[in-house]
Amino acid sequence: MRHAETVTFGGSTLDRAAELRRRPEEIAQAPRDIVLLWQGKPLVEAPGLDRLVRVPVDHPVLAQTAPEAVLLGRQEDGRLIEARELVGWMPEDVDPAQMNSFVDTSEQRHPLMDDAQVFAELRRVMTRLSPRDAELAATAKAVLHWHVSHRFCARCGAQSEAVQAGWQRACASCGAQHFPRTDPVVIMLITHGNSVLMGRSPHWPTGMFSLLAGFVEPGETIEAAVRREVWEEAGVKVGAVAYLASQPWAFPASLMFGCRGVALSREITIDPVEIEQAMWVSREEMMQAFAGTHPVLSPARKGAIAQFLLRNWLADTL
Template identity: 70%
Template sequence: MRHAETVTFGGSAFDRAGEIRADDAAVAAARSQPDARAILFWRGKPLIAPQNPAELVRLPLDHAVLAGAAGDVILLGREDGAPRFAFDLAHWVPEGADMATLGAFHDPSEQRHPALPDTMAFAELRRVMSWLSPRDAELAATAKAILGWHEAHRFCSRCGAPSDVQQAGWNRRCPACGTSHFPRTDPVVIMLITRGNSVLMGRSPGWPQGMYSLLAGFVEPGETLEAAVRREVFEETGVEVGAVDYLASQPWPFPASLMFGCAGEAVSEKITIDPVEIEDAMWVPREEMMQAFAGDHPTMLPARKGAIAHFLLENWLADTLD
């Protein structure tokens, strides 16, 4: 396995059991196995045991809390031969919960269900992703993405009729017009743009004070990754990019992206930001970025740990990009 595959949410070699998804009898048999377990979510937050190290909770399928979960079967796959299913407890309303913070960039809140031990809590995945093992992170990302897709695609996009869940959660079919719908993934480029010894960094409105990250943007229809890198960088900062290389990818279930990490060589230096897209951008010398990663920079915070931006920058500083 390449070093690039060790990015958060990737690299655990999880068995997705795709060969049994369309076999209802095989899925039912998997669900009845004594070692089958549930990965439980509430409003996009996975259930974890937040001690150090944190763990993604795996509940027996006969646990009482699952009685309040959505009824559709979502098969994630097999973990060391044991089936894993995703369940959503979205209709539960925790007492005193601040619903306004859900899905926010920074959500430090945790919710505890009365039917579960106090050692278990629902927590924002972006906050805890770097606490989890590679397997736990991949399971959580997969479950979050597929549950989020079902929540947003309950109706046929062709005729508007309610659609039915099929293939153990990996397909929705419209009974009215017969159209099949599959989980979508949106391609996004995220760019390590360098010029000499400096890297191009930007920040979006609403980020924590002082936080900067690599530029990123969605790939448009009919566009290559290389073209998307050049277009996005120029649109946001006015910087022109020459050679572009692929580095690494990361599933990013917020809600359903695949981040393509790319390296690009800038052929111009002047920055002219688009204030609609970003709040600020600047060239950061390698020495200052090392300060930021060490927590010693007076004004700048590094990209969020666990995100591919942090991974790319960390390996750029260590000269271990492959």
């Protein structure tokens, strides 16, 4: 694909400084900044919500963070950058139903931070951030979430500890080593003639449709997963399949493999357990949707690989 790494969360050429992960003393002595998250929401500059806040290592708010620090990488000026999760704080006006939801527009201000610094949902701000900030935020969110959900050894049940600058957990009881989880997902632009196959889940906003997607199963190739998922969800057989681009998707921890495939028929039979609706959308209708003039259809969320693939399909740059 001609512009594969221009997808959101990709292409920032971050130096992850992996050679330092075994040198905690060197990390501790190096100049570094902290990217701060709370409830999975990164701290960004308001009102634009277009820049990650870099917190200095001596800031008092860091006393309220979890013990796990994740070394994200090394910046161009040589300074390291870490990620930490703020814990033990909950503002009074938080709506639990909205937090980390599909349409979370809430912002939270911590009393120790500047008024112009707020925690905001990453899906809301991901297209406003620079490619570097977007990659840092997505990496931080995914790895810190992994630490929260994998505190105990999957082999013996004992509590494990973070090692390797946050990129591994070690069990002192049985010696097991655990690594951050990434779930492979295929998302596919399936075409038949001048139309593309679109579907929607019942919890999405009214009118929103996206490309079909599903997890890759153990022992399965990407191509086989594309054909299986389209058949299971929409009852459509797929012939030729080709890889296009990938996107790390930290909600909570997936790697999206964007593919294109050619449908062998147009007949649709959905599995209502998998999706609520599926339909063929012509190129002309999709252009209307992107322009905001379609009477029913809304395109996939800006910043998601689904919209990236659709936009390149419309522009004939796949």
